[in-house]
Amino acid sequence: MATILLLVLVFARLLWWDLGDKIRICLSWNLARRHIDRHVSERARKLFSLARFTLGLKMDLDFDDSRLPDQMILLANHQSVMDIVIIMAAFRHHSVKFVAKGELRRWCPTVSRVLRIQRHALIPRKGDYSLAMKEIDRMAGSLRGRECPVIFPEGTRSRDGNLLPFQSGAVRRIHNRAPLPLVALALEGGGRFSRVQDVLTMPRGHRYRITVAKVFPPAQGKREILAQVEESRHAIDQILRNWRSQD
Template sequence: MKKIAAYILTPIHYLYFGLLLIIFHPIQWLALKIGGYSAHKKSVDILNFFLVTTYYVLGDRIDFINNQPLPIDRPIIFIANHQAMYDIPPLIWFLRKYHAKFISKIELTKGIPSISFNLKYGGGANIDRKDSKQSIAEILKLAKRMKDNCWSTVIFPEGTRSRTGELKTFAVGGIATILKKVPEALIVPIAINGSWKFHRYSSSFPLGVFEKMTWTVLNPIEPSGKAIEEVIAEAEEAVRAALPAGQKTSI
């Protein structure tokens, strides 16, 4: 029955999702031209609020749990596991007061209404995975913006999405680059559980329905005085401990 419902609800979800991207593309452009960064960010925040509501069209339930008294006067590096592209709208909306930016593939800066525009002008880093020098330069620019503006970033250190929800080993890479430039940044792990079920049946159609998914902000980690490898291992272990037993195995 769930799969039948998935075939019915997925087209409705995609229609709603796509309309939001088309509607907010000119809104973003206008906000940036008239009000600069602040107005543009508000338009992106509102867009992602509505994108989160598209999950409910599928009958999916999401819980974003943040009981941590996180600072707003200090850059934060949020470190999360990655299960689906649908991980991102809740992170943007619920972490909006921290000005969290993303490191994205440069290919995504073209051809996608609203999303490509935000990636170009939102202040994140757009990297060419085939060009290590360009990637490092982009991440360093992001680190400088974090330092200058007290922004934060969200990093998925598994490298690629885990399509079964099983946790992969965290890589040090981009986190180390940012921490060298922004040593005062606080490390905050986030455990994402269940979003892989969007793709339970296939990569795109139909999507999973009537699933429960959670985003849980875990205890902050103070990196000062610790080796970067130790910090990343601590973050990985915190995320691993917060996931169900079947999703803790590295693959």
């Protein structure tokens, strides 16, 4: 019953926000963009508040993003679509932009519109490689202020939570256009949101964790980028193992 209530409340909230965004777009695209930039992190935190109210979901966040670089490339492991929400919730002082699957461009109230208006890099799961690289180049070349690209280097969600191999292509591509510090994030708990049936059986008090695994200075060349990506995977893996040993 609590899960059904959560799904109803979340869907209603998303529809309400989506309606407001549609109205703002009709008035002014720039108005809609500024409003979303200011409030997207707050919206994400409100969704977690609904989950805490209905299911007792706990979000463990042990860092202050205002202490991180103004601009950076964020690299994180990937367990579910909810990873996007928790990263948005965690980064209150930055505007995060995702390299995400193109299927999210449509049919998801509020989420799809936010990804389009903020001009995230939405890449078809199957398609022209050159078009995907152009989309990443576009996003990297348009970064401004405290905007930070987010990459899931596994390339897909890990259904069981175990780390998949990290790919460095997107990191290298963005770094070529925007040589920024690299910040590795470890996420745990998203596997419970990968399928509806998982949510239905999620125990009350489930924990969703996010922390900074490691911060790297801007890489000097391809070899250093590859080393940073591999070291990020190792740091994230160590944190995941430590968390799981404590549960």
